Structures are given as C-alpha cells and as structure tokens.
Amino acid sequence: LNGSLAIVGLGPGPARWMTPEAMSFIEAATDVVGYEKYLDRIPHRQNLIRHASGNGIEQERALVALRLANLGRHVVVVSGGDPGIFAMAASVFEAIETGDPTWRTLDVTVVPGISAMHAVAARLGAPLGHDFCAISLSDILKPWTVIERRLIAAADGDFVIALYNPASKRRRHQIHQAFSLLRSRKDLATPVTIARSVGHENEQIIHATLADIDLEQVDMSSLVLIGSSQTRIIQRSGNSRWLLTPRHYSEVR
Ligand SMILES: C[S@@+](CC[C@H](N)C(=O)[O-])C[C@H]1O[C@@H](n2cnc3c(N)ncnc32)[C@H](O)[C@@H]1O
Numbered sequence: 001l002n003g004s005l006a007i008v009g010l011g012p013g014p015a016r017w018m019t020p021e022a023m024s025f026i027e028a029a030t031d032v033v034g035y036e037k038y039l040d041r042i043p044h045r046q047n048l049i050r051h052a053s054g055n056g057i058e059q060e061r062a063l064v065a066l067r068l069a070n071l072g073r074h075v076v077v078v079s080g081g082d083p084g085i086f087a088m089a090a091s092v093f094e095a096i097e098t099g100d101p102t103w104r105t106l107d108v109t110v111v112p113g114i115s116a117m118h119a120v121a122a123r124l125g126a127p128l129g130h131d132f133c134a135i136s137l138s139d140i141l142k143p144w145t146v147i148e149r150r151l152i153a154a155a156d157g158d159f160v161i162a163l164y165n166p167a168s169k170r171r172r173h174q175i176h177q178a179f180s181l182l183r184s185r186k187d188l189a190t191p192v193t194i195a196r197s198v199g200h201e202n203e204q205i206i207h208a209t210l211a212d213i214d215l216e217q218v219d220m221s222s223l224v225l226i227g228s229s230q231t232r233i234i235q236r237s238g239n240s241r242w243l244l245t246p247r248h249y250s251e252v253r
Contacts, residue, residue, distance in 0.1 A: 001070075001071065002107070003069040003071060003072040003073050003074065003106065004074050004075065004108070004109070005065055005066065005075045005108045005109070006025040006076045006108075006109045006110075007076075007088050007092055007108070007110045008022045008025050008026065008076050008077065008078050008079070009078075009080075009082045009083040009113020010038055010041055010080055010081075010113055011199075012080060012081050012114060012116045012198055013119070013197070013198065013200045017119065017199055018113070019111070019112070019113065019114075021111050025076050025111055026078075028074060030073045030074045031049045031050075031051060031068050031074070031075045032048060032049070032051065032075075033061055033064055033065040033075060034051075034053070034061070034088075035052075035053060035061075035078075036054065037055075038080055039052045039078065042078065051065075058088060058091035059094070059095060061077065061088070061091065062088065062091040062092045062095040063099070065077045066095055066099065066100075066103050070103060077092060079113070081113055081115040081116050082112055083113060084110060085115045085134065085164075086134075115134075116162075116164065117164075119199055123195060123198060123205060124193060124195070124205070124242065125243045125244055126242070126243070126244050126245060127227065127231060127243040128160055128162075129244065130230060130247060130249060131160070132228075132245075133150075133159045133160075134161075135150050135163055135164070136165045137164070137165055137167070137174045137178055138165040139171075144174070147174070147178070148181060152181065152185065155181070155182055155185040155186050158228045158230075159228060160228045160245055161225070162223060163178070163226070165220065166218050166223070166224045167218045167219060167220065167222075168220045169219070169220075175218050176215055179213065179215060182226065183211070186210055186226075188210050189209050190210040190227045190229070190231065191207070191208075191209060191226075191227040191231050191243055192207075192208045192210055192213045192224065192227070193205060193206065193207055193208070193225045194208070194213070194218055194222050194223075194224055195223050196222040197221045207233075227243065228245060230249060231243060231244070231245045232245075232246075
C-alpha cells in the first residue's frame with residue numbers, strides 16, 4: 001500500500017496566494033484533512049473525501065491523516081499560511097515521533113505556503129527588510145512566562161516583531177500585557193500596524209505607534225507588526241504610508 005501524506009500550506013486567504021504545488025497536491029488527493037474553515041477553501045469534487053474538524057484538535061487531526069495514509073490513501077492535511085509556522089507540520093511530526101513505527105516509512109511532503117507575515121509585509125512595503133522574529137501570543141500551548149521572556153529578548157535585540165494569534169474574543173489580557181512590556185523597553189514612537197484578514201474582502205490595515213495603538217482593534221484574524229528602532233515611515237497622501245526597515249543597520253540604540 002503506497003499511501004502518501006502532504007502537509008499543505010494554503011496561504012493567508014485568496015486562491016491567488018496558493019502555490020501551484022499546493023494546488024496539484026490537492027488535485028491528486030483522495031482525502032483532505034483539516035480545520036473546517038480551511039477546508040471551505042477547497043473545491044468540492046467527486047472522489048475527494050473531506051475530513052473536517054474543529055479548532056484546537058491538531059493532534060487528533062494528525063493521527064487521522066497518518067492512519068489514512070498508512071491505509072494507502074493519498075492524504076492532504078491543510079493549514080492556513082505556511083504549514084510549518086504555528087501549524088500542522090509540527091503536529092504531524094510530533095505524531096510520527098511517538099506513533100506507529102511504520103509511519104516513518106510513509107511518503108511525507110511538506111508543501112510551503114505564504115505565511116501571514118509575508119502577505120502583511122508585502123502590503124506595508126518593506127517592514128521585514130532586516131532581522132525579525134515571529135512570536136505567537138497564545139498561551140494555550142506554552143506558559144505566559146516564556147512569551148514574556150521572548151518579548152523582552154525581541155525588544156532588547158531590536159528585532160521587528162510579528163505577533164501571531166495576538167488575541168481572541170476571550171483571550172484579551174495577553175495583548176495588553178505584551179504591549180505594556182514592549183512600551184517599557186522600546187521607543188514609544190515605534191511604528192505598529194494591525195493587519196486584519198489580509199487578502200480577504202474585509203482586509204483592514206491600521207497604522208499606529210507603540211504609544212497610541214488601539215488594542216481593542218486586535219482580534220484572531222490580525223497579525224500585529226512592531227517595528228525595530230530602524231523601521232521608518234514613508235508618508236503618502238491621506239493616511240497611507242509605506243514602512244521600511246532598511247537592510248543596513250545604522251545606529252545602535
Ligand atoms: C494558528 S496561526 C497560523 C499561521 C499560519 N500557519 C501562517 O503561516 O500564516 C493563525 C494566526 O495567523 C495570523 N493570520 C493568518 N491569516 C491571516 C491573514 N489573512 N491576515 C492577518 N493575519 C493572519 C493571525 O495572527 C492568526 O491568529
């Protein structure tokens with residue numbers, strides 16, 4: 001039985017941000033496994049069995065996919081953005097690490113996708129032109145003390161910071177705590193952007209500074225980008241602007 005498993009990144013939203021490789025794996029699949037919201041992006045067709053699941057059960061989803069592939073099916077597990085960034089690739093390899101030894105002989109492919117930070121950066125100009133880091137603010141899978149330590153290190157290391165999973169309807173205090181920490185260690189004039197649902201119809205870009213950002217605007221569909229000491233604003237007409245983090249580093253602060 002020669003099954004296969006592809007862990008495929010769908011990109012952050014529109015079909016045009018899905019790679020041709022991702023599309024061809026989906027076209028060749030017998031089964032597609034994923035969070036129901038992501039499965040909605042996959043066209044229905046005959047001979048494609050859909051295994052939709054709710055949010056927050058990544059490990060079970062990985063097991064379903066591996067068992068199907070082991071039965072000889074051609075399985076695609078989908079993730080939003082890139083499957084390797086806060087997404088399903090890690091869950092699948094975790095399951096392989098501790099699971100049925102025959103899973104190690106499976107044909108497994110990770111198909112890269114455009115991550116939210118790439119799409120957001122492209123919208124804003126060149127905010128990731130120099131060193132940057134990505135931090136998930138979700139403390140469901142790691143303790144808050146670790147997130148705090150990383151925020152401090154990112155601020156003191158003067159990285160541009162991309163915050164994934166910044167807040168949900170119920171999980172609000174983390175974003176407030178994160179910003180009070182960043183405000184205590186960075187210039188208050190640092191550019192900050194909330195980029196919501198980038199690539200979707202309801203896309204929204206909100207420019208602010210570390211001092212005046214309205215954290216109520218931040219939700220689960222947003223990525224929050226915080227500049228380094230070198231990130232500059234190129235003002236355009238109206239409220240429109242580009243962000244630039246130059247490739248050279250001029251001044252140590
Ligand atoms: C569980 S993470 C998955 C990240 C995904 N694997 C990636 O590479 O983009 C979900 C978070 O990604 C960010 N995100 C995903 N799609 C986005 C979009 N279209 N616009 C802005 N942020 C997005 C948000 O911060 C959201 O809370």
